[in-house]
Amino acid sequence: MADLINVIAVGILLGGIYALVSVGLNLIFGVIRIVNFAQGEFVMLGMYGTYAGYTYLHLDPYLTLIVVLPCLFVVGAVVQRLILAPLRTEPAMQIFATFGLLMLLENVVLAATGGAAYSVTSRVAQISVDLAGVQVGLVRLIALAAATLVTVALGVFLRYSMLGRAIRAVAQDRSAARLMGVNVDRIYMLTFGIGTMLAGFAGCLLAPIYSLSPQIGTSFILPAFAVVVLGGLGSVPGAYVGGFIVGLTEAFAGYYLDPALKHAVLFGVFIAVLIIRPSGLFGQIGAEEVGLRES
Amino acid sequence: MSLENGDHKVTQPILASLTRPQPATARLVPVKTFLGEMPLALLVLAMLLGLVTLFSGDSFTLNTLATALLFAGLSSAWNIIGGFGGQFSLAHSVFFAVGAYTTANLYLRAGVSPWLGLIPAAALAALVACVLSWPVFRLRGPFFAIATMAFTEVALALGNYMEWATGGTRGMSIPFRPGLANMIFRDRFSYALLMLGFAALCLMVVIAIKRSRLGYYLQAVRDNEQAARAAGIDVLRVKLKGMAISAALTGIGGGLFLMQVRVADPSALLSLFDFGVKFALIALIGGLGTIYGPLLGALLVIPLESWLRAELGGLMPGANLIALSVCLILASLFMKQGIVGASGRLAILAGRRWRR
Numbered sequence: 001m002a003d004l005i006n007v008i009a010v011g012i013l014l015g016g017i018y019a020l021v022s023v024g025l026n027l028i029f030g031v032i033r034i035v036n037f038a039q040g041e042f043v044m045l046g047m048y049g050t051y052a053g054y055t056y057l058h059l060d061p062y063l064t065l066i067v068v069l070p071c072l073f074v075v076g077a078v079v080q081r082l083i084l085a086p087l088r089t090e091p092a093m094q095i096f097a098t099f100g101l102l103m104l105l106e107n108v109v110l111a112a113t114g115g116a117a118y119s120v121t122s123r124v125a126q127i128s129v130d131l132a133g134v135q136v137g138l139v140r141l142i143a144l145a146a147a148t149l150v151t152v153a154l155g156v157f158l159r160y161s162m163l164g165r166a167i168r169a170v171a172q173d174r175s176a177a178r179l180m181g182v183n184v185d186r187i188y189m190l191t192f193g194i195g196t197m198l199a200g201f202a203g204c205l206l207a208p209i210y211s212l213s214p215q216i217g218t219s220f221i222l223p224a225f226a227v228v229v230l231g232g233l234g235s236v237p238g239a240y241v242g243g244f245i246v247g248l249t250e251a252f253a254g255y256y257l258d259p260a261l262k263h264a265v266l267f268g269v270f271i272a273v274l275i276i277r278p279s280g281l282f283g284q285i286g287a288e289e290v291g292l293r294e295s
Numbered sequence: 296m297s298l299e300n301g302d303h304k305v306t307q308p309i310l311a312s313l314t315r316p317q318p319a320t321a322r323l324v325p326v327k328t329f330l331g332e333m334p335l336a337l338l339v340l341a342m343l344l345g346l347v348t349l350f351s352g353d354s355f356t357l358n359t360l361a362t363a364l365l366f367a368g369l370s371s372a373w374n375i376i377g378g379f380g381g382q383f384s385l386a387h388s389v390f391f392a393v394g395a396y397t398t399a400n401l402y403l404r405a406g407v408s409p410w411l412g413l414i415p416a417a418a419l420a421a422l423v424a425c426v427l428s429w430p431v432f433r434l435r436g437p438f439f440a441i442a443t444m445a446f447t448e449v450a451l452a453l454g455n456y457m458e459w460a461t462g463g464t465r466g467m468s469i470p471f472r473p474g475l476a477n478m479i480f481r482d483r484f485s486y487a488l489l490m491l492g493f494a495a496l497c498l499m500v501v502i503a504i505k506r507s508r509l510g511y512y513l514q515a516v517r518d519n520e521q522a523a524r525a526a527g528i529d530v531l532r533v534k535l536k537g538m539a540i541s542a543a544l545t546g547i548g549g550g551l552f553l554m555q556v557r558v559a560d561p562s563a564l565l566s567l568f569d570f571g572v573k574f575a576l577i578a579l580i581g582g583l584g585t586i587y588g589p590l591l592g593a594l595l596v597i598p599l600e601s602w603l604r605a606e607l608g609g610l611m612p613g614a615n616l617i618a619l620s621v622c623l624i625l626a627s628l629f630m631k632q633g634i635v636g637a638s639g640r641l642a643i644l645a646g647r648r649w650r651r
Contacts, residue, residue: 264449
């Protein structure tokens with residue numbers, strides 16, 4: 001029984017991390033209809049940004065958010081404007097371009113750091129909390145709380161703010177939104193910027209948990225895709241719930257089957273869902289096809 | 296998806312002849328057949344053979360050429376389903392690894408000569424490809440790419456797990472026993488010839504497909520799946536056929552690769568950057584859906600990469616991949632039909648100027 005509780009706790013905490021990583025990816029997919037292969041690299045950039053703030057500005061990792069978030073917003077907006085905007089009608093080229101971006105960011109960081117692994121510690125990193133007999137690291141709890149917070153905040157922002165309404169309008173019907181006076185190109189740029197900013201947010205919160213390497217972005221991207229597809233393409237609560245499904249699947253497969261096979265099981269489930277219900281649990285049916293068509 | 300792909304050009308002059316009066320002889324564009332394509336293909340292969348013989352004394356260059364020719368074949372194979380069929384598969388490193396491990400295991404355990412081992416390797420790769428892609432062929436574009444990327448991840452986990460077949464994370468190695476029957480050679484020249492043979496095989500298959508019913512079906516599916524279905528094409532069947540042929544060739548390439556390097560572990564064979572994506576990347580840079588594009592792309596990209604790795608590898612790890620990724624982004628933005636498409640357009644422009 002204690003084992004089971006432990007596995008569930010591990011799964012939920014992992015799920016929080018995956019949810020955090022996937023929120024931005026899902027927003028970008030939901031609005032711009034681009035499958036961004038480079039999203040994991042933006043998380044990685046966020047982690048390295050945190051490292052830079054921690055080492056050179058002597059900030060606590062959580063305080064580096066004030067620097068990292070604006071930087072990643074700008075990176076995302078620039079990338080969208082320069083690379084993705086010209087390719088809006090060409091899904092095949094979008095895959096090539098975002099994959100090229102993935103390779104570029106990973107290897108630029110590799111070249112810049114020489115492949116050395118870095119780590120970031122925060123004052124809270126050593127603290128662990130006893131929750132119903134399970135020892136839980138405070139940094140992971142913070143990540144879980146942040147995932148919850150960011151999901152709620154994003155939901156409220158999209159629902160009630162003027163900009164959020166404009167974003168939802170563009171996601172629903174681009175042409176109609178344009179007729180209502182929404183500047184669609186600007187919304188695309190802002191949305192992509194917000195999406196990368198959310199990736200940077202995840203990076204900041206994950207920096208004290210993982211040791212930093214340029215390859216870490218690639219290891220996040222497939223679980224993140226799994227989360228987004230499971231939860232529902234373009235659905236904000238979907239990404240949150242999907243995170244926990246993926247985290248729990250991984251924890252259970254790792255404990256009860258074989259740690260070496262946990263990814264095989266996870267992606268097996270993912271592929272199965274992709275085939276049986278491509279729109280996910282909370283997604284709109286057909287979203288995965290609309291995404292490929294120019295309206 | 297795109298109306299601007301390769302074969303659209305064939306109809307353009309015909310349309311032009313309808314709108315403006317031109318001498319009829321200049322407008323006739325014959326449909327190329329397999330035999331019609333042969334003179335050019337054989338010329339290209341003869342030139343490659345000349346290139347290999349020219350550098351027969353220089354083992355570094357021969358090595359690079361052998362790798363380039365191997366990738367020329369592999370990218371041509373990817374091009375069948377990725378370029379003609381428009382199915383952006385990232386799972387080709389799986390078929391590559393299946394071919395490699397089949398050949399190596401048959402050779403090491405049963406003493407089957409790799410020359411013969413390539414046949415079951417190709418068959419098994421094609422079978423795996425059909426079984427895997429049957430369900431995911433209902434996904435389109437980026438979703439097909441994500442699902443196939445997940446296959447690579449699953450295969451990597453399974454590859455590390457199945458130690459009896461792959462040697463697990465420690466990898467497997469093939470002892471150095473030179474001999475024609477073992478497909479292990481002392482000199483680099485033989486390897487370059489071997490890879491040239493592979494590239495030639497792939498080129499012939501590509502030409503045969505491009506100029507066949509299957510090739511036109513695949514292109515129809517790529518350009519508009521619903522229209523293709525409405526026109527009576529069995530879309531799933533066509534995709535599966537294209538995938539099987541593409542995977543069989545990729546499996547053969549895997550077997551040849553493992554016999555050449557003689558040591559490999561799953562994380563090397565199933566690496567997305569080194570294989571899975573590189574096939575696609577070379578095809579894009581050379582010219583997606585063209586016959587000679589992947590060949591041209593490989594002959595440019597692989598030497599560039601090995602040169603960058605040799606020059607900058609010590610100073611800047613990953614410099615070769617930075618250059619490749621920049622090429623990839625630029626090609627996707629400005630050169631959607633690759634080198635072949637761009638030079639074709641230049642030739643048309645130059646021709647127009649010359650005629651005036």
